[in-house]
Amino acid sequence: MYRIRTGRFCNIHAFTVLVVALLIPASGASQTGEVSEATEACLDCHSSISPGIVADWQRSRHARVSVDDALLKPMLERRVAPSGFPDEMRGIVVGCAECHALLPDKHEDSYEHNEYEIHTVVSPVDCAMCHSKEFEDYSGNIMSFAHTNLTENELYLDLMSSTNGIYHLANGVLHVTESDDVAAGASCLSCHGTRVTVERFVTRDTDLGDMPFPVLSGWPNTGVGRINPDGSRGSCTSCHARHQFSIEMARKPGTCSQCHKGPDVPAFKVYQVSKHGNIFSSVGDEWNYDAVPWRIGADFSAPTCATCHMSLLVDEDGSVIAERTHKMNDRLDQRIFGLIYAHPYPSSPNTTVITNKAGLPLPTELTGESASEFLIGEEEQSRRRETMMAVCKSCHSASWVAGHFDLLDKTVQATDSMTLAATEIVASIWQQGFAEGLPHGGNIFDEAIEKKWVEQWLFFANSTRFAAAMAGTDYGVFANGRWYLAKNLVEMEEWLSLQTRISE
Amino acid sequence: MYRIRTGRFCNIHAFTVLVVALLIPASGASQTGEVSEATEACLDCHSSISPGIVADWQRSRHARVSVDDALLKPMLERRVAPSGFPDEMRGIVVGCAECHALLPDKHEDSYEHNEYEIHTVVSPVDCAMCHSKEFEDYSGNIMSFAHTNLTENELYLDLMSSTNGIYHLANGVLHVTESDDVAAGASCLSCHGTRVTVERFVTRDTDLGDMPFPVLSGWPNTGVGRINPDGSRGSCTSCHARHQFSIEMARKPGTCSQCHKGPDVPAFKVYQVSKHGNIFSSVGDEWNYDAVPWRIGADFSAPTCATCHMSLLVDEDGSVIAERTHKMNDRLDQRIFGLIYAHPYPSSPNTTVITNKAGLPLPTELTGESASEFLIGEEEQSRRRETMMAVCKSCHSASWVAGHFDLLDKTVQATDSMTLAATEIVASIWQQGFAEGLPHGGNIFDEAIEKKWVEQWLFFANSTRFAAAMAGTDYGVFANGRWYLAKNLVEMEEWLSLQTRISE
Amino acid sequence: MYRIRTGRFCNIHAFTVLVVALLIPASGASQTGEVSEATEACLDCHSSISPGIVADWQRSRHARVSVDDALLKPMLERRVAPSGFPDEMRGIVVGCAECHALLPDKHEDSYEHNEYEIHTVVSPVDCAMCHSKEFEDYSGNIMSFAHTNLTENELYLDLMSSTNGIYHLANGVLHVTESDDVAAGASCLSCHGTRVTVERFVTRDTDLGDMPFPVLSGWPNTGVGRINPDGSRGSCTSCHARHQFSIEMARKPGTCSQCHKGPDVPAFKVYQVSKHGNIFSSVGDEWNYDAVPWRIGADFSAPTCATCHMSLLVDEDGSVIAERTHKMNDRLDQRIFGLIYAHPYPSSPNTTVITNKAGLPLPTELTGESASEFLIGEEEQSRRRETMMAVCKSCHSASWVAGHFDLLDKTVQATDSMTLAATEIVASIWQQGFAEGLPHGGNIFDEAIEKKWVEQWLFFANSTRFAAAMAGTDYGVFANGRWYLAKNLVEMEEWLSLQTRISE
Numbered sequence A, B, C: 001m002y003r004i005r006t007g008r009f010c011n012i013h014a015f016t017v018l019v020v021a022l023l024i025p026a027s028g029a030s031q032t033g034e035v036s037e038a039t040e041a042c043l044d045c046h047s048s049i050s051p052g053i054v055a056d057w058q059r060s061r062h063a064r065v066s067v068d069d070a071l072l073k074p075m076l077e078r079r080v081a082p083s084g085f086p087d088e089m090r091g092i093v094v095g096c097a098e099c100h101a102l103l104p105d106k107h108e109d110s111y112e113h114n115e116y117e118i119h120t121v122v123s124p125v126d127c128a129m130c131h132s133k134e135f136e137d138y139s140g141n142i143m144s145f146a147h148t149n150l151t152e153n154e155l156y157l158d159l160m161s162s163t164n165g166i167y168h169l170a171n172g173v174l175h176v177t178e179s180d181d182v183a184a185g186a187s188c189l190s191c192h193g194t195r196v197t198v199e200r201f202v203t204r205d206t207d208l209g210d211m212p213f214p215v216l217s218g219w220p221n222t223g224v225g226r227i228n229p230d231g232s233r234g235s236c237t238s239c240h241a242r243h244q245f246s247i248e249m250a251r252k253p254g255t256c257s258q259c260h261k262g263p264d265v266p267a268f269k270v271y272q273v274s275k276h277g278n279i280f281s282s283v284g285d286e287w288n289y290d291a292v293p294w295r296i297g298a299d300f301s302a303p304t305c306a307t308c309h310m311s312l313l314v315d316e317d318g319s320v321i322a323e324r325t326h327k328m329n330d331r332l333d334q335r336i337f338g339l340i341y342a343h344p345y346p347s348s349p350n351t352t353v354i355t356n357k358a359g360l361p362l363p364t365e366l367t368g369e370s371a372s373e374f375l376i377g378e379e380e381q382s383r384r385r386e387t388m389m390a391v392c393k394s395c396h397s398a399s400w401v402a403g404h405f406d407l408l409d410k411t412v413q414a415t416d417s418m419t420l421a422a423t424e425i426v427a428s429i430w431q432q433g434f435a436e437g438l439p440h441g442g443n444i445f446d447e448a449i450e451k452k453w454v455e456q457w458l459f460f461a462n463s464t465r466f467a468a469a470m471a472g473t474d475y476g477v478f479a480n481g482r483w484y485l486a487k488n489l490v491e492m493e494e495w496l497s498l499q500t501r502i503s504e
Helices: A011-023 A037-049 A051-058 A067-071 A096-100 A124-128 A132-139 A142-151 A154-164 A181-186 A188-192 A247-251 A253-257 A267-272 A275-286 A305-309 A378-392 A398-431 A448-470 A482-503 B011-023 B037-049 B051-058 B067-071 B096-100 B124-128 B132-139 B142-151 B154-164 B181-185 B188-192 B247-251 B253-257 B267-272 B275-286 B305-309 B378-392 B398-431 B448-470 B482-503 C011-023 C037-049 C051-058 C067-071 C096-100 C124-128 C132-139 C142-151 C154-164 C181-185 C188-192 C247-251 C253-257 C267-272 C275-286 C305-309 C378-392 C398-431 C448-470 C482-503
Strands: A111-113 A116-118 A166-170 A173-177 A197-206 A209-217 A320-322 B111-113 B116-118 B166-170 B173-177 B197-206 B209-217 B320-322 C111-113 C116-118 C166-170 C173-177 C197-206 C209-217 C320-322
Touching (some): A037 A096, A111 A209, A132 A142, A142 A154, A142 A188, A154 A181, A247 A253, A247 A305, A253 A267, A253 B275, A267 A275, A267 A305, A275 C247, A275 C253, A305 A378, A378 A398, A398 A448, A398 A482, A398 C181, A448 B482, A482 C448, B037 B051, B124 B132, B142 B154, B154 B181, B154 B188, B247 B253, B247 B305, B267 B275, B267 B305, B378 B398, B448 B482, B482 C482, C037 C051, C037 C096, C096 C116, C124 C132, C154 C181, C154 C188, C181 C188, C253 C267, C253 C305, C267 C305, C305 C378, C320 C378, C398 C448, C398 C482
Antiparallel strands (some): A111 A116, A166 A173, A197 A209, B111 B116, B166 B173, C166 C173
16 A cells, blocks of 8 residues: 655644645635736736746745735745835735846846836846845855856866867867857856847747847856846856746755766765765655755755755754855865865955966965965864854764764865876976976866876866765765776876887 | 645645545555456466566556546547457456457467466557557657667677677687677667567476466567567567556656666766756656646646657647657657767668668768768758747747757757767778778777777767757766867877877 | 645545544654653753754654564564563663663763763664664674775775875875775775774863763764674664664665765666666655565565565565565675676675685686685575565566576676686786786786776676666666776777887
8 A cells, every 4th residue: 555655743734734725725826926917917928828937937936925925924934135126016926027027227138028128037136136135145155256267267268178179180180179159058158157148139920920039149048157138147047946946946956966966076976875865865755845944853854955055054943053145155164176176265256366376377286285365264264164063963973073074184185185196297297298288388188198187186086075075985986086086197107107118 | 844745736636635535445456447357367366476567557547447438538638549459348447468468369479378368578569459649659760670770780780799799818819709699688689679589488387287488589678679579669668667557657757767878878867967857856746747638837847858759748728739759759850869970860760771872871971971861851850840949938938949959059060070070080090000990891899999989979979969958068068078079089189199109 | 736646545545644633733742652761861952952863863763662562563564573672671762872871881982971871883782682683684794794804805905005095206106105094984984884993082061061972983984894882793874874763764775875876886876777766766756665564566666675685575465575684695696796706695794714716815716716615505596596586576477587687697697708808918917017916916906907907897897797687778888888898808908919019
């Protein structure tokens, strides 16, 4: 006999559901709150033109709760902090027009559509009208600069062009052509974000006659550092997918996996083989992902990504264990995503300001030493680690937590050492002229042996560190971990040795 | 406090469930409809001999609905289109005997079993008795020729033998032995399908005394292009797993992942890191996977594989957005699974008829030019793309969809260029005699450098294209994507350069 | 309209839930049974200090059922077999103190904590107080020796040191430093288990004043072969995660995936792309994972890892199909995890006793011949295979099962042949002095070409075998399967050939 999937303590909820079922009419549509006249107009056509979008929105909290009502919630439960939102929005729920017709003067992509001024690309500035705290946090988040930090760094641009560039063979020699912006949008910038600009406006023949539409370059895109037509940075829909904008979805690890699963940053894969990920996969369908604040133990029994890194957490009594933040590294003392080595987090989300002693736009020297003046200091590092440890201690003893961070710190040291050895080999290769690198002003990422060096830190050292940080061992051993750190290194040494022999 | 997992608009359903609970008896068994005498006989023994099979069938729609009743459904909801099925089946549900004792004369593996003529291997011809439309669609589906297209193509056979063959070292040199059929069944043919034949009949001592059973070669197998003892192609259970034959299962992406997850065709992995996959993993357990037709928005809020490629989709009003098809490429204008380059889909599911200008059994030349006469034309390509775009537009604006396909097209071009460069290098290697290839009539897939060339198109170009097609970026960048396209290419160039140097 | 996720036959359950909802008060806490005075004292503080731990425990069966009550269950349903547990535990549920204050004299890490003698590391000996059968089974399980078998084998230690060791470049040459114990804990020993010892006791300043705590080395760890401070082997929490100790979790494949997903032992990945894994992912959320005994068909419709390898299985009538075992290889006739070749399972869980004819601590010769005297014989192999086949036959016909095992056996032979060829090449390399190996007494795992040889058996042969064993084809072909077995082999041959040429 199959059983109903219920949480073990939720019987009373089953009762509530029943009572509610007896009192509330059946239609889904009737559950949406009062919508504005403008939104009503949108829905009139788009219910049939874009049924998926409308149904999605109907499921959203936006469709059911007005901002006024949202403001009646107790402080810890409140999800909005309006920054001067228009009086017209009082009493109505947040529908199509409330976002797509907001602040028309600010939006370069604004256009007249059935007598309304609307824009396609809703930006963080629009969202900030009600969610000012999240906007502010996110503006200080290094992810909001993901486009800028990548595309305005000479060294990273070399990495991009040697990855995305198109190669042609001419006279037996490979030549690389710069890839166009479109390619970048399907590659690095898919996660980092494109620059979205209005190319032109066109008139299209629709069921309702000729209508103007903007043609956007860098579109579609929901990268975290997207530069919007209004100049703002980021895309809230990176994680809060349109048009449910569901906190449940953002709190589940699938969201983060969209950009954090590859060999360069295998956070999600590590999570999956961790005890936390195992518990999530086994019994996570019984948890409450909607609760604000999020009660450790009562609402869930193992963390998702959001739990440790972002969410407002309280204990059974409602005492705050960690404050909500949309500055993703607020609980992280060091950046284990190595560039080229692990290092304390940059002080500013804009990392294009960083120059190391050697004049390179990197947060460390090629020897591993930190470019300290651009990075957070020890005090801030301690504060962040303590914040994270407080989360850990809700379920783990102090000695468990201390042991865990000791493992992480030792692992970071070990991977940095393995990267240093590889860097010394590639430096020797450059020096002996077996590859064109730093001394020759060449692209340091485009030759076969250089790519092996890149993999040492970008794949294997990163993977090993993430595995330690989140206790998902596979990715620290045979799955892109220590096995490959060692193998890659001895292969690099062998390559250099072969070059030396055949050059003699 | 845990909550019950319910859809957000389903309160009335909770109520319905309650009422139903009060009216319907508890026993699962009582829910199966009237079974035939023959099926009754099967169940008598097999309930205890094969409890898993029987319980599975009890959960199936087959166990609850007779074909007559199924025919009473409105046209769009109807799942059956009988082609002269026997009168005996009227009024009874589809049980064991209705499939395993059908058309005994057509089944080479038919044998007497407890006074009934039954066969082990139920084939598409059996299923077609009630599901004629699906049978017809599938017969035009390239997957139905998956066995034939692979095993009757000289070039692909070379790829198979150099992959599955067993190597021995003799006098310091590797020799490859043809692998046996059994090995192929655990390898390529596990997905492509084996040829199932009756080797002989044996008598086995059972609890009920001596009984005859067929010994089948190529068994077990559920590959999509399986050649059955009755000569038919395919296995409906590839996707509709026995014995629930659940549409829910076939619509969920795990089914497709069985054969579409590897580095050669990482469709499922790409889906997982796409926004669609994220939404499915986050809230997909609240969707309705059983509804026919499938209502976009109402039944689900993001597509699974089946949604875009196969299912009958309607909007809120029941207007058809896309017709159901079991011809999997009916909404695909090009085959991005490169052989060796992307190309328009073959016109016939039987690709053994294709010969390119160079005389090779390939849909393109080695330069990338299409073998056009064997492939669909531009008009058909347009029709298919428009069908797919109509699905996209249910949830995305026209400009979003146009931008997406622009990204895909540019990505296809880029990956074909990267493949061309690799092909030119390997051609040069053959020409200079550093490997035995086309000019020498050798197997072009069996030497180390040739295998690198294969990976360029079979792994890295394919992965990059799938990543663009389904917006799962990782697999277009560092996870078998552009990073490897470039790395593999410069390594191939370096290999050639080394050979040249040490040969001087 | 969304539907409620219910099993298809569970309407009566919905009714039950409702009735229960009307009768039972809402509070979760009230559902825990009577706790001991000592546990009450723990909960007083830890409810707020460690809310996650306490909430987890509240969800556990331990919190609801006393051992006396557990003993009232019919034999097949019984989960406990007490071995002289203390009288004080009669009538009370199993709370904090019942495990953490048990047998204080046996625990080196025992210390006074708020007037109770408690220990941090609960060991299998503690669990055995109520679960003696599981303890006994597990003691004969090779996994309980995972730490010992790895760290007390000279050859495996070489593999560990060349994987975990930290490399430094000195005078242009790589040198490896032994890694410290901490690194091993984040690497191999994370799964194999550390040796946990009490380093010292410290006094910490807490909210309740100064309190003593042990400082443990090798902590935290939940590896399967952990050596505990009391000398016992293993950690039940490896699979039964604290503090729910849920059988549901242990039965779900996510648990096994923590250590069985990497390229060396990709069991979970193979399962995911198998038909079994597909069914689990599609409809597995409707199954009953708590039932003891576990009824095939009624409780689930496809196996998880536990089903085939461990669980007590019965048919509809309650007849036993397979007995429960915590000796994981009790249904496995051969170890397909190759060291270096597949072989019959070792007779003793302690494999440090094994020495092959060549004097190496390996279960086979380097030629593949079994070190038979240390391995189970044919009779025991037959018994184990028959046990497994009985499970298969609950859902598959005899001819299906026979065909499946034929595929597996042929695959094992093929992969062993591919390993033999690679071993002969590396032996030739050692002999010719191109690498320092067995003849020179060197580490046979630390040079680039040796690492390719390791990958032949540890990654590619293993993956191919697991793919055949569990019918998840991808991992037997292009995903670390036959494609790589062949590619790696011809690359090894090419490497040897290059060395020969440039040495001339």
